[in-house]
Amino acid sequence: MAQLVLSDDQRKKLDSADDKLFYAEPRFVQHLDAAFRQRLTELYRERIPPGSVVLDLMSSWVSHLPEQISYGEVIGHGLNEAELRANPRLNRYWVQNLNVDPRLPLPQDSVDVSLIVAGWQYLQQPEPLAEELFRCTRAGGQLLVAFSNRMFFTKAPLIWSEGSDRDHLAYVAEVLVAQGWTISGVIAADTPAPAPLGWLGAKGDPFFCVIAAKPAAKAAS
Numbered sequence: 001m002a003q004l005v006l007s008d009d010q011r012k013k014l015d016s017a018d019d020k021l022f023y024a025e026p027r028f029v030q031h032l033d034a035a036f037r038q039r040l041t042e043l044y045r046e047r048i049p050p051g052s053v054v055l056d057l058m059s060s061w062v063s064h065l066p067e068q069i070s071y072g073e074v075i076g077h078g079l080n081e082a083e084l085r086a087n088p089r090l091n092r093y094w095v096q097n098l099n100v101d102p103r104l105p106l107p108q109d110s111v112d113v114s115l116i117v118a119g120w121q122y123l124q125q126p127e128p129l130a131e132e133l134f135r136c137t138r139a140g141g142q143l144l145v146a147f148s149n150r151m152f153f154t155k156a157p158l159i160w161s162e163g164s165d166r167d168h169l170a171y172v173a174e175v176l177v178a179q180g181w182t183i184s185g186v187i188a189a190d191t192p193a194p195a196p197l198g199w200l201g202a203k204g205d206p207f208f209c210v211i212a213a214k215p216a217a218k219a220a221s
């Protein structure tokens with residue numbers, strides 16, 4: 001049983017219509033600016049060993065993984081089939097509304113690294129999902145939850161739409177720790193705006209990430 005962190009009120013959102021309707025039309029756009037995406041791809045290069053089985057949860061037509069690195073498998077999930085079909089990094093994918101059913105159709109201990117980019121902010125049942133990710137991840141595996149400071153406001157539950165960036169980091173970490181994850185890193189970093197404004201110190205989308213690990217199994221004594 002997942003350890004609940006949110007109250008019922010914190011799960012409410014302004015637009016309570018089925019999320020599938022909101023994502024019915026494909027959006028072949030970038031949700032995050034180039035500097036954010038570059039920072040994310042760098043993090044993936046540092047953190048995800050080649051050959052890993054990667055799960056890109058709440059994905060779209062892009063996964064932001066470094067092009068030069070090959071992985072054992074990249075499994076995608078999202079709400080729009082056309083976007084997932086167009087994503088060149090995915091070996092396979094499925095469509096599922098996680099606010100209706102947070103159970104993942106993946107075997108236990110089958111994934112090395114899971115990614116959620118600009119997606120956690122729409123979760124109304126983050127605790128059972130975090131528990132499911134824990135179940136599917138191999139001991140020693142990782143979960144990277146990245147986001148910036150924007151959202152589809154009406155689709156974000158109150159826990160997110162009413163919180164600050166700092167609140168978001170603390171909230172994601174709290175939910176993960178409650179399901180047994182260990183927090184191995186938290187990143188809060190500015191990114192530069194595109195040149196020439198970036199040369200003058202203007203900022204791009206801020207980069208936030210919670211990095212969690214599934215503790216390695218203890219050796220039998």
Ligand SMILES: C[S@@+](CC[C@H](N)C(=O)[O-])C[C@H]1O[C@@H](n2cnc3c(N)ncnc32)[C@H](O)[C@@H]1O
Nearest residue numbers: 019031058059060078079097098099117119122
């Ligand atoms: C802002 S997009 C980010 C997509 C992608 N990760 C990226 O980096 O471009 C948010 C994504 O969250 C997913 N999503 C939103 N609500 C969802 C829900 N209720 N169930 C499953 N996925 C959902 C959709 O797949 C949508 O593409």
